[in-house]
Amino acid sequence: MSDIRHSLLRRDALSAAKEVLYHLDIYFSSQLQSAPLPIVDKGPVELLEEFVFQVPKERGAQPKRLNSLQELQLLEIMCNYFQEQTKDSVRQIIFSSLFSPQGNKADDSRMNLLGKLVSMAVAVCRIPVLECAASWLQRTPVVYCVRLARALVDDYCCLVPGSVQTLKQIFSASPRFCCQFITSVTALYDLSSDDLIPPLDLLEMIVNWIFEDPRLILITFLNTPIAANLPIGFLELTPLTGLIRWCVKAPLAYKRRKKPPLSNGHVTSKVSQDSGEADRDSHLLYSKLHLSVLQVLMMLQVHLTEKNLYGRLGLILFDHMVPLVEEINRLADELNPLNASQEIELSLDRLAQALQVAMASGALLCTRGFFPLSEHREEGRGAQRIRAECCDHGVCVPPGRRPSTGLLQSVDSGLISSSWGIFFFFF
8 A cells, every 4th residue: 555655646636536446446446356355455545635635644744625616626526436346346335435434633624525416416407316315325424424413414404405306306216215305304303492393395305215215225124134133322223113203293393483573573475475385385295105105004003923033123223202291281381282282282192192003013022001201201291101001092902913904094184183182093
């Protein structure tokens, strides 16, 4: 590697970056012939940090900075490399060497360039880059995954109106990337604050993707060798937990959201009208999403059985559901029940339905007689009601019993009846 470094030092930044990719391509192609999963040592990573991310090797040296045009040219070089390399194994190991976090000062440059590269790949539909990014999302700690998700959402849902249409097109180009992107986005936007409510364009795109093909959110699970114990701190195998969180918390989160800005002390009629229309659109989308989530949950018993994981692997973790129930408890207690009774009831409906279908399909492994709330403190009114309603909805039904398809008809409109007479029937 030292000989390669000396030759690269004589080149300008862009030609050195292109040359280092060429040399590492040869190096890893040779490694893959003798080992299916070669270990990436620090030599190649240091070359990439110095000649792609412009992080100097010598201590105290000032990092080089590419101007905007040079950075665009570098992204084009990288996009072309991944497009032209025909061996997926080589592409994957080069991508991993480039963008796997190392816990050093190059990580910020690494993540910034990754966000721009994937954004460019979306814009010009470079499927090999998207497939590599999907693998990266699967094996990288979630704290980095949400940074990539944030970069893409900023580029395609926030900065330029209408640009979300470009992002929508990757649904057919790389479903695997779409699945991982949805999982990352649900980890990013948890509705815990107004800033963490997903943008309407993003919500609409994801809901339409899933409604068109509910199996989209199972792609990673269906195509990955899985052990019964999953690693902690990484993205989940499916976005189901995050999507359930969205559906359940949305009625209360939107009710909690701050009032529109004031003009001379009064809410302008146009702002109020626009806000009301956006909220109505959002509520319909969450209803549509809730139906799709229930449909996917009902598919899971067959898939878990096929993989010999039924009763052994919970795709929806009990430990992740408990905080969700606590959040609903808190939101229900915060909001004035007189002003938010419909929203509280809708959240409780969706929560109980999701828990019941998840348990019946084997996606949620839980044998408790009721879903726990605040066991070590006095329960608020919201907690008491959630406990009672979950039991009334049959959450304690054993997971081996299957729900009838009639339950989906009860949520077809998404706006569940306010009476508690619509329950699930088990046979």
